[in-house]
Each structure stands twice: as structure tokens, then as C-alpha cells.
Amino acid sequence: MIFKVVVTPDPEDGGFTVSCPALPGCHSEGETLEEALENIGDAIAGCVAVLNERAHRQGESSVIDVSV
Numbered sequence: 001m002i003f004k005v006v007v008t009p010d011p012e013d014g015g016f017t018v019s020c021p022a023l024p025g026c027h028s029e030g031e032t033l034e035e036a037l038e039n040i041g042d043a044i045a046g047c048v049a050v051l052n053e054r055a056h057r058q059g060e061s062s063v064i065d066v067s068v
Contacts, residue, residue: 023047027040
């Protein structure tokens with residue numbers, strides 16, 4: 001899956017904050033842009049896993065990764 005993220009430089013503390021608008025509450029940060037993007041990738045994976053687990057427990061649709 002590909003998600004759009006919003007990257008915001010932090011001029012006071014340095015580094016970057018990153019959020020994923022498609023997943024409210026999914027945020028991360030990093031000292032470098034590369035670290036911030038890696039961290040938001042981990043955060044997105046965690047958010048999707050939690051949403052998938054909730055949907056599975058409630059009998060709703062599941063999100064499954066398929067490679068082609």
C-alpha cells in the first residue's frame with residue numbers, strides 16, 4: 001500500500017514530524033528526513049495492523065497485503 005504523508009520540519013528542535021492524513025492519529029518523527037520516513041512507515045504498519053485486527057474481530061472486511 002502507498003500512503004501520502006505530511007512532513008513538517010521542526011525549526012526549534014530540529015528534525016521532522018510526519019503524519020498520515022488517511023490514518024487519523026498516526027504520527028511519528030525523526031532527527032533526519034530518512035529517519036522520519038522510516039518511523040512513519042513503522043507507525044502506518046502498526047495502525048493498519050490494529051485496524052485489521054479490529055475489523056477481523058468484528059466480522060468486518062479485512063485489509064490484506066497482496067504482492068503482484
